[in-house]
Amino acid sequence: MGALSIRNVKKSFGNTHILKGIDLEIEKGQFLILVGPSGCGKSTLLNMIAGLDDITSGEIAIGDRVVNKLSPKDRDIAMVFQSYALYPNMTVRKNIAFGLDIRKVPKPEQEEIIARVAKTLQIEHLLDRKPMQLSGGQRQRVAMGRALARNPTLFLFDEPLSNLDAKLRVEMRSEIKLLHQRLGTTIVYVTHDQIEAMTLGDRIAVMKDGEVRQFGSPQQIYDAPADLYVAGFIGSPSMNFIPVQLHEEDGHAVVELDNGRAVQKVRLSPISDSQRDFVGKQVVLGIRPEQLTDPESAHSERGNLQTLQATVAITEPTGPDTLVTVTFNGIKTVARCHPRAAGAPGQQVELTLDPTKALLFDPASEKRLA
Amino acid sequence: MTASRQGAPGFSLSRLADVILPKLVLAPTVLACLVGFYVFIGWTAWLSFTESRMLPRYEWAGLVQYVELFGNDRWWGAMQNLGVFGGLFILVSLTLGLLMAVLLDQKIRFEGAIRTLYLYPMALSFIVTGTAWKWILNPGLGLEKLAHDWGFTGVTFDWIINPDFAIYTVVIAGVWQSSGFVMALFLAGLRGVDDSIIKAAQMDGASLPTIYTRIIIPSLRPVFLSAFMILAHIAVKSFDLVMALTGGGPGFATDLPSIFMYQHGFTRGQLGLGAASAMMMLFTACAVVMPLLYSELRRERRG
Numbered sequence: 001m002g003a004l005s006i007r008n009v010k011k012s013f014g015n016t017h018i019l020k021g022i023d024l025e026i027e028k029g030q031f032l033i034l035v036g037p038s039g040c041g042k043s044t045l046l047n048m049i050a051g052l053d054d055i056t057s058g059e060i061a062i063g064d065r066v067v068n069k070l071s072p073k074d075r076d077i078a079m080v081f082q083s084y085a086l087y088p089n090m091t092v093r094k095n096i097a098f099g100l101d102i103r104k105v106p107k108p109e110q111e112e113i114i115a116r117v118a119k120t121l122q123i124e125h126l127l128d129r130k131p132m133q134l135s136g137g138q139r140q141r142v143a144m145g146r147a148l149a150r151n152p153t154l155f156l157f158d159e160p161l162s163n164l165d166a167k168l169r170v171e172m173r174s175e176i177k178l179l180h181q182r183l184g185t186t187i188v189y190v191t192h193d194q195i196e197a198m199t200l201g202d203r204i205a206v207m208k209d210g211e212v213r214q215f216g217s218p219q220q221i222y223d224a225p226a227d228l229y230v231a232g233f234i235g236s237p238s239m240n241f242i243p244v245q246l247h248e249e250d251g252h253a254v255v256e257l258d259n260g261r262a263v264q265k266v267r268l269s270p271i272s273d274s275q276r277d278f279v280g281k282q283v284v285l286g287i288r289p290e291q292l293t294d295p296e297s298a299h300s301e302r303g304n305l306q307t308l309q310a311t312v313a314i315t316e317p318t319g320p321d322t323l324v325t326v327t328f329n330g331i332k333t334v335a336r337c338h339p340r341a342a343g344a345p346g347q348q349v350e351l352t353l354d355p356t357k358a359l360l361f362d363p364a365s366e367k368r369l370a
Numbered sequence: 371m372t373a374s375r376q377g378a379p380g381f382s383l384s385r386l387a388d389v390i391l392p393k394l395v396l397a398p399t400v401l402a403c404l405v406g407f408y409v410f411i412g413w414t415a416w417l418s419f420t421e422s423r424m425l426p427r428y429e430w431a432g433l434v435q436y437v438e439l440f441g442n443d444r445w446w447g448a449m450q451n452l453g454v455f456g457g458l459f460i461l462v463s464l465t466l467g468l469l470m471a472v473l474l475d476q477k478i479r480f481e482g483a484i485r486t487l488y489l490y491p492m493a494l495s496f497i498v499t500g501t502a503w504k505w506i507l508n509p510g511l512g513l514e515k516l517a518h519d520w521g522f523t524g525v526t527f528d529w530i531i532n533p534d535f536a537i538y539t540v541v542i543a544g545v546w547q548s549s550g551f552v553m554a555l556f557l558a559g560l561r562g563v564d565d566s567i568i569k570a571a572q573m574d575g576a577s578l579p580t581i582y583t584r585i586i587i588p589s590l591r592p593v594f595l596s597a598f599m600i601l602a603h604i605a606v607k608s609f610d611l612v613m614a615l616t617g618g619g620p621g622f623a624t625d626l627p628s629i630f631m632y633q634h635g636f637t638r639g640q641l642g643l644g645a646a647s648a649m650m651m652l653f654t655a656c657a658v659v660m661p662l663l664y665s666e667l668r669r670e671r672r673g
């Protein structure tokens with residue numbers, strides 16, 4: 001039995017169906033990420049786990065207790081809100097103590113907890129300030145402190161970092177990860193930032209329009225996205241999608257890429273049964289930019305690398321590597337190259353493609369052809 | 371870039387627009403305020419140190435008017451009435467206004483209609499309020515008569531003609547007029563409270579009454595202050611309401627400093643005494659408001 005089980009949970013406001021049957025299950029101590037575009041229902045799902053919204057149908061269990069009917073305070077969870085939601089009239093100390101006070105924790109014990117939490121989050125010097133007198137990052141810490149003080153079985157985070165500037169966000173991200181490793185408490189974390197999702201999560205649920213498109217480990221989702229949406233959402237810069245016609249040669253999937261001057265044949269992995277149904281038809285070839293690179297950067301120990309010629313359209317240096325935009329089959333395609341091998345606009349470059357990593361999708365159903 | 375802008379011919383024109391124009395636009399208002407408030411305060415202050423009777427006289431006479439004022443029983447009666455009226459009026463208006471705002475904040479239906487209904491009294495002038503309540507409270511016309519007509523002949527509600535209770539009728543009329551406005555102030559404050567704060571408190575295990583008493587209402591502190599200031603100044607300058615409702619009577623039972631000032635200054639030919647009482651009203655108002663403002667400003671400076 002998992003730490004959190006969500007079974008066929010639906011939510012409707014009148015006739016609008018916001019969540020259309022969510023199924024998720026995580027083990028104790030796991031870090032679950034709910035990621036998806038704005039309005040896909042992430043906060044709604046989180047509020048339902050918290051008990052702040054009621055469930056239209058389905059079942060949510062925390063540990064082995066079904067909590068559908070329990071009020072938020074009886075669910076043994078703590079939540080960190082996007083806007084921090086600190087009590088403006090109380091000092092940091094009172095903010096942290098409020099929940100303990102309501103639960104009638106004796107004063108000396110409260111003091112101990114506050115001291116412990118403040119030390120963990122390094123906010124000892126802020127204890128007597130009001131929220132108004134804190135910076136965004138400090139408020140963020142206090143909000144986490146308030147959640148930590150309760151020592152719950154489940155933490156909920158609703159986009160806790162989205163109000164911070166980029167640098168602070170990266171800092172807090174690794175702090176949250178450290179904290180999770182130290183405490184080992186189960187966490188459900190909402191974000192719309194795919195980098196946050198990849199770096200923090202043990203399990204990621206990619207949501208869209210009230211449905212979970214894919215649920216798995218970050219690596220699974222990165223290497224084997226379930227459909228075009230997930231493939232495009234995770235990874236930055238995002239995956240290239242090139243329309244191609246699928247052929248079969250010697251048991252391998254083969255596609256043709258036209259760079260504007262010549263058509264080049266690319267030999268992919270051995271063809272699978274589901275792919276064989278699409279031979280002779282249009283499919284979508286998905287290649288991540290880092291799998292399309294210059295020969296020097298390619299891992300040469302792996303045999304079977306395919307070499308492609310292409311004309312450089314734009315180069316965008318990022319520092320460690322340069323993003324080179326070329327055209328295949330009329331589609332702008334991004335390759336990640338070593339700065340020295342990037343070439344200049346108009347030049348011909350040689351790129352290598354790792355065919356084992358290339359993915360094929362059905363353009364109609366958008367599902368990956370496994 | 372900066373050098374070219376400094377030398378540009380538009381410099382004086384943009385300076386005119388940026389610096390002088392706002393001052394020019396504000397000047398008449400500032401001037402009107404200076405004359406309307408401070409010049410007349412000064413004039414009144416000067417008159418309070420003279421022996422002016424029907425007409426202003428400007429020879430210095432020292433503190434005679436103040437000595438006379440402090441020896442005047444009617445003045446102390448008026449001050450006492452102001453204390454009772456002001457205290458109750460502010461307290462009840464704040465309590466009622468807050469209560470109505472909290473109830474209205476529970477996402478009830480017809481909220482817009484109810485809010486407007488509560489706010490309507492504020493649109494009336496105090497004269498209208500006073501006259502209306504004079505009729506309502508008149509034992510021969512209003513509530514008491516209504517109760518009698520319905521057969522409850524034992525009911526007596528004659529506060530308005532009872533010297534011991536008349537001041538409370540002024541409180542009733544004043545509260546009726548102002549509590550809707552106070553409610554609107556509090557409602558705006560309540561609406562400004564972030565929803566997620568309430569959610570966070572729910573997660574912390576607080577019940578709705580606890581959330582209100584320990585988090586939301588305390589965070590409305592600035593609203594309390596503004597409401598208090600507004601009500602206090604309404605109380606101190608109350609004049610038309612009492613004139614229309616009771617005329618200061620029965621006897622001097624609902625006499626207020628403002629009525630005292632008006633009658634001595636303008637109808638009894640005791641301009642000097644009236645001016646002295648006006649100055650005392652100003653000091654009273656300052657004594658109430660200044661410490662509050664000061665402490666609030668200090669809080670803000672401390673952050």
Ligand SMILES: Nc1ncnc2c1ncn2[C@@H]1O[C@H](COP(=O)(O)OP(=O)(O)OP(=O)(O)O)[C@@H](O)[C@H]1O
Pocket residue numbers: 013016018037038039040041042043044045192
């Ligand atoms: N009370 C409500 N009545 C009707 N629709 C609602 C209500 N609350 C939310 N919605 C709708 O539910 C959908 C999901 O909202 P939700 O807040 O869960 O999105 P989200 O995924 O958290 O987005 P974001 O990243 O912007 O926070 C939205 O389309 C929203 O318009």
Ligand SMILES: [Mg+2]
Pocket residue numbers: 042043044
């Ligand atoms: Mg949200």
